[in-house]
Amino acid sequence: METSCCCSCSEPDTACSYSIPQTDSNITIANRIDHILARWGYKRSGHVVRPGLYRLGNPDADSPVFASANYTISFDTLRLNLKGFDAYILVLDTKGINVWCAAGKGTFGTDELVKRIESTGLSHIVSHRNIIVPQLGAPGISAHMVKQRSGFTVEYGPVRAADLPEYMRTGKATSEMRKVSFPIQDRLVLIPIELVHVAIPTIIISIILWLLAGPAAGVAAIAAVITGTVLFPILLPYLPTQDFSMKGFILGGVCAVPFSAMYAQSADLPEWALAAGAIVPLLIIPAVVAYLGLNFTGSTPYTSRTGVKKEIFRYVPIMAVMTGIGSVIGIVLSIFRLAGVI
Known part of the structure; x- marks a missing residue:
């Protein structure tokens, strides 16, 4: 992935020293092979994305921030469904576990979220104080503690990443977006x-x-x-x-x-x-x-x-x-x- 230095910060020694990797919404053949291998349990702990902050498209200080697990399928699903958006993706270190399971284990949790917000200098990169967390990550994230410790407000997005475009367009989640289903697929x-x-x-x-x-x-x-x-x-x-x-x-x-x-x-x-x-x-x-x-x-x-x-x-x-x-x-x-x- 390409990297880009943040230039919107007010404290160069803090935020501009952090080189933000660039990502996109394209899912390659290599990505799909990785997904297949992950589903079949091949090197189960090896399907990871490096934790940290990523640029999707050409975000600026007003662009939204989305939280993700560092499991490749979770990260790839999020960026795929944000096609056409300029945003930041904050990847937490969940040890290669998806959002839902990691929230239950505590790795997609309050401490890790606050840690990544601080280590990436996110408060110097964006002008707002809002971070969108997957609804299935809610069991591990204490919104009021995140607010108290980092100043960021946690906004719980829809259950499925596929609903993010509509959610971002309307600014709210419908009852269907909040419903956890478990279909045959x-x-x-x-x-x-x-x-x-x-x-x-x-x-x-x-x-x-x-x-x-x-x-x-x-x-x-x-x-x-x-x-x-x-x-x-x-x-x-x-x-x-x-x-x-x-x-x-x-x-x-x-x-x-x-x-x-x-x-x-x-x-x-x-x-x-x-x-x-x-x-x-x-x-x-x-x-x-x-x-x-x-x-x-x-x-x-x-x-x-x-x-x-x-x-x-x-x-x-x-x-x-x-x-x-x-x-x-x-x-x-x-x-x-x-x-x-x-």
């Missing part, structure tokens, strides 16, 4: 990174189960993971109950039924062995899907931090017990089979 983009996180363990476990308990067991492991990472976010709004864990138990139970029925009719074994074997997928698969589903609580508008904590303490022990009992039953049956008992 937003849920689909969560799938790749969740798959990547569990891909290698899933392959290893499915191979082991295939060798110890047969092809059906290996396929069941893969089916459980696909259900928890792909089907769960797609079907999320349509699954009954509010708790993510219960949604996972229900969806996992549906996934487990075919494997349970398959085992119950699969071999010439004693009835007790068939019944015990049929129970195994009904215990393990719902627990696995529920656990994977719980991972989506931090990336949806359906839960709060308090609600997530309650779910963890309430349901994770149940998941552990179900998985433990199912594993013990499966191991005992395998030992009996190898020993010729059944």
Whole structure:
């Protein structure tokens, strides 16, 4: 990016010594490749923009200032939707995390915002004292503390950057701009990174189960993971109950039924062995899907931090017990089979 020295300041030793990088609203092929790699979790912490102040277009002392996370997708989405605007973008150091998640973690927060305002000499660069913060950054930003410590007023913009042009034109956000929705396209983009996180363990476990308990067991492991990472976010709004864990138990139970029925009719074994074997997928698969589903609580508008904590303490022990009992039953049956008992 090009850099430009600020020349609108009244104190040259303070602000003019800060060279402001120039950016634009063009999204290049390299940017899009970066976005794809970020979505798939490749070098997850490496998709960052250097924190600081950026010039978009040809801003002057009266131009608006927008706050952004230093996650490349967040920064690129903002500058793309400000095409045609002359503005400043103040990038906070969120450790490569998007605005919403960083606000929850505290990195897109009051201290970091005040720090960047001071370190960039923003008060000497613009004549106004207003900074537009994404609405989803509100949990981390205390507006009155920012005002008290920096003199800047925090203005909360719309939820989505795509609404910024209309917001800037009218000077206000409609109720639709304030509404947090979670449509299918937003849920689909969560799938790749969740798959990547569990891909290698899933392959290893499915191979082991295939060798110890047969092809059906290996396929069941893969089916459980696909259900928890792909089907769960797609079907999320349509699954009954509010708790993510219960949604996972229900969806996992549906996934487990075919494997349970398959085992119950699969071999010439004693009835007790068939019944015990049929129970195994009904215990393990719902627990696995529920656990994977719980991972989506931090990336949806359906839960709060308090609600997530309650779910963890309430349901994770149940998941552990179900998985433990199912594993013990499966191991005992395998030992009996190898020993010729059944």
